[in-house]
Amino acid sequence: MQKLQPKIKDVAHVAGVSTATVSRALTQPERLSESTREKVFDAIRATGYRVNKAARNLRTRRAGAVLVLVPNLGNPFFSTILSSINEVLAANGYSVLVFDSQQPSAPGQVVSDYLLNGSVDGLITLDGNISIALGETLKNAQMLGNVVFCCEWSDSLPLPSIRSDNALGARLAVDHLFALGHRRIAHVTGPEDNILAQVRRSAFEIRCAELGLIIAPEWIIPGDFSLTSGARAAEQLVAMPERPTAVFCASDEIALSLISRCKQNGLSIPQDLSVVGFDDLEIAGFVQPSLTTIRQDRTGLGRLAAEELITRLNSAQSKETSRIILAPVELIKRDTTATASKEQARNILA
């Protein structure tokens, strides 16, 4: 049975130095003579000493931790990003706290608590629904400079945002389908109130217009990124009298479940319908047919967001710029898209 956790005083005693010296050995070892430094480290080893985080945090007014706000932790898209955020932050000495904003407790309250009570130094949010009220609170506490958006953003908050080039992604998808001869392209959207889904949708519409494609209103099928919404969209698709020959889905989950449901309804993919997803989840390459999709660099997104936050935490000046960092997207051609048949290609709306 061992004693309680040794404290800095115990180490100082064993090493025969003052607590200040021990503290210096910990935080700025180069300031000590080599002999004392070694004495101290020996004592640390001998006692099994670990700095008490709470005491250090109190004194230094830093938490050494970052909060990551995730909408739906269960979604593999987010958790990969989280993993990469974790990696960068850990390498820089920060702990990572997570909070799932889907939870019953009011996330705004929770987030401002974390930031204002000093539990964390900063926030990376993968959730774009940051309320104006929260923004105000953070601004008043001069905490707004320690917040970074990842994937998402909010037009009403002047915050940096690391995100994929969503518009480009949508264009790549349309161009790819167009090049294959498709002229009747549908789109299953993300949630209506989601800014990123809005960008994908409008870029889709604009690109179609540029290419002279007409989009029937019913071809814009509302979804919400989820598997369920993909299946629902498939039902709508197969029921259409003038069925599109291709569909661009706002997420891979939509695409995967849409494909599955279409097959159940007797459609062949990609012969009867070409499908493009968005995200490039790992599973996308492991289904049959494998999914053509727009890859988002999830690891890069997480890394960049973490790096941006660290930079901001280190720079004393609070700069509330709405800097935007675009992560590249890429068309991954797989097997759910195919050349339009003659009949499909000719079948342009009047």
Next chain:
Amino acid sequence: MQKLQPKIKDVAHVAGVSTATVSRALTQPERLSESTREKVFDAIRATGYRVNKAARNLRTRRAGAVLVLVPNLGNPFFSTILSSINEVLAANGYSVLVFDSQQPSAPGQVVSDYLLNGSVDGLITLDGNISIALGETLKNAQMLGNVVFCCEWSDSLPLPSIRSDNALGARLAVDHLFALGHRRIAHVTGPEDNILAQVRRSAFEIRCAELGLIIAPEWIIPGDFSLTSGARAAEQLVAMPERPTAVFCASDEIALSLISRCKQNGLSIPQDLSVVGFDDLEIAGFVQPSLTTIRQDRTGLGRLAAEELITRLNSAQSKETSRIILAPVELIKRDTTATASKEQARNILA
């Protein structure tokens, strides 16, 4: 521009009481008279006060936080559990720190740091690879009572473990396939060193033996839970001269990619091969054909683990019992399993 964060002294001043009273209002409001209590809360509201977590933690020697150690955060199986852990802990006033044990930094070191430096009060680990050394360290620091396994466990550490009934899962899978007439059943395993994978495998073998089924050595195909390993297993399967008619996979990811690769090789699922997975990932119900699998109650696992840890943190006595809580598993019959054809059923090994 606002001043610095108000402290308890400021609140006390505004309310015209002592700091002790403010503190009591926060932690044991029933001990104050109604009038002062209201005065204090008014002052708190007026000043926008938030308790400083570091100061409170230092004084109370509690962190109000729990570390969750996750092997591979990017895996949807784990992240759902994490979400449910988060929910329960948040409801009980605990913050959740995560660490991905796949990371370069030595996870053992990191974990013991977190626990010994007071960053967290306890640990829930979804990773079974807790080293003996770490166990010793924690025991010496009398921290071993604050650790709970979730899904995984370690025979060498006397810790509570919340896990699925893996053996039952394997039996359910075998029984289901047997009832459909299958007599030649393969198994794609999890990682060889993974205790949970070992249980599934040995329960599979035992049940087969009980039913009088012979398992050719090559039908035990090594995998590691991953999509990649499922595809590899499929290659091995299709190349077998005496191909099994059914396969029980240690994870859904294995099953999904195995199915996909088998289809690429011209097999029809389930006509040529019945497949059972393990986990019941959300996607399992949204692929075509939808996956028959053993459901693990991921939400329940997370919840139970969190509740168990909270109980332990609240009880002063350190009880290092290796209590086991089994979460139920369930066979979810979907479309990747079918009655064995006459030829399949008759084809028993000599």
Next chain:
DNA sequence: GAAGCTCTTGTAATCGATTACATCACGATT
């Protein structure tokens, strides 16, 4: 050899809460 530097180390204040102990007021008990 006095002044001034640099380098190393120690003393003690400090971060912002919680809480043991003391005090006081007020009503009940004898």
Next chain:
DNA sequence: AATCGTGATGTAATCGATTACAAGAGCTTC
């Protein structure tokens, strides 16, 4: 009327680190 108990509040010690400031040692410089 003296004593006691109870409830409400205040005073000050405390949690365990960091760090401003001071001080001493050893060197250089004029």
